[in-house]
Amino acid sequence: MGDRHARRLTPDFYRRDSRVVAPELLNKVLVCGNRSGRIVEVEAYAGSADPASHAYRGPTKRNLTMFGPPGRLYVYFTYGMHWCANAVCDEEGRGLAVLLRALSPIEGRDEMRQARSRARRERDLCSGPAKLCQALGIDGRLDGVDLTSQDAIVSIVDDGVVPPSEPGQSCRIGLSVATEEPWRWYVAGDPNLSRAER
DNA sequence: ACCGGGATGTTCT
DNA sequence: GAACATCCCGGTG
Numbered sequence: 001m002g003d004r005h006a007r008r009l010t011p012d013f014y015r016r017d018s019r020v021v022a023p024e025l026l027n028k029v030l031v032c033g034n035r036s037g038r039i040v041e042v043e044a045y046a047g048s049a050d051p052a053s054h055a056y057r058g059p060t061k062r063n064l065t066m067f068g069p070p071g072r073l074y075v076y077f078t079y080g081m082h083w084c085a086n087a088v089c090d091e092e093g094r095g096l097a098v099l100l101r102a103l104s105p106i107e108g109r110d111e112m113r114q115a116r117s118r119a120r121r122e123r124d125l126c127s128g129p130a131k132l133c134q135a136l137g138i139d140g141r142l143d144g145v146d147l148t149s150q151d152a153i154v155s156i157v158d159d160g161v162v163p164p165s166e167p168g169q170s171c172r173i174g175l176s177v178a179t180e181e182p183w184r185w186y187v188a189g190d191p192n193l194s195r196a197e198r
Numbered sequence: 199a200c201c202g203g204g205a206t207g208t209t210c211t
Numbered sequence: 212g213a214a215c216a217t218c219c220c221g222g223t224g
Contacts, residue, residue: 043216052216062209079217080206086216099216118219130217174216194217196199 006159011148014070018044018089018096023169023185025087025098027161032136032154035111037103037126038161041186041193043172045086047095052178055095065144066095073154075133075143082130083139087147087156101129101173101184103136104192112136128194164188168197 009028014021022044029036045053047066054063054076065074066088074086074097086097103126105112112125112135119125126132133139138154147155168188171179173195186193 045216054216057210060209076216077208078215080208080215082206082217084216101216128217172216176214 006157008148008150008155008157009071011069011071014087014089014148016090018046018098019183021087021089022098022183023167024163025100025156026163026167026185026187028163029106029157029159030100030103030132030136030154031107031157032138032142033108035108035136036106037132037136038106039100039102039156040104040190041100041102041184043099043101043185044183045097045099046181046183047090047097050178050181052172052175052181053095053097055097059095063095066097067093068144069146071146071148073138073142073145073147075138075140077140078130083133084129085133085138085142099129100132102127102186102190102192102194103132104187104190105135108136123191125192127192131194 022042025039025042028039047055055066059067069092072088086099088097090096116135126135145152168186170184172184
């Protein structure tokens with residue numbers, strides 16, 4: 001797990017169905033500037049086949065990044081105050097994506113604590129899709145960034161830690177439609193999950 | 199531990 | 212005008 005071996009995920013990694021990519025993103029590392037965290041919880045959104053997806057009704061000004069090439073970062077604003085981040089998947093034009101829901105902080109913990117001054121405990125830094133964006137400084141300015149570009153300030157890297165062979169799985173959180181699809185995956189037992197297990 | 203409500207403004211109907 | 216891929220705080224047990 002040395003950083004020497006860390007490498008960015010390639011377009012081919014993302015160019016698959018979001019429900020295949022999602023569990024494989026577990027234990028990869030989200031990097032933004034000098035802050036990083038291990039991905040411990042994700043949800044897949046399945047485009048025009050998925051009423052809960054922002055892409056369900058086709059392209060709009062907000063969701064345009066979802067219909068672009070795989071490996072881009074889709075960042076959206078919700079509830080009047082929160083940013084959330086996704087990795088775009090599958091072929092260009094399909095609108096598939098994986099929502100990044102929780103991280104285990106690695107680097108830049110001091111800056112994360114500053115960015116999330118209201119978080120009292122360490123496990124509150126990145127234990128939710130909007131928390132992790134606030135912790136890493138991700139907002140709408142990063143919508144559309146190519147995660148696979150060597151120059152991008154934000155990326156997802158493989159540092160040699162494999163995904164769990166038996167990830168936790170559940171229905172997605174916070175939806176009013178398509179609530180029965182089991183498209184949330186997480187690292188079982190991790191203290192940074194957005195919801196406690198069982 | 200668990201639950202209920204308020205914040206806050208963009209997006210889409 | 213309603214909904215929203217959420218979070219935080221203060222109540223109660």
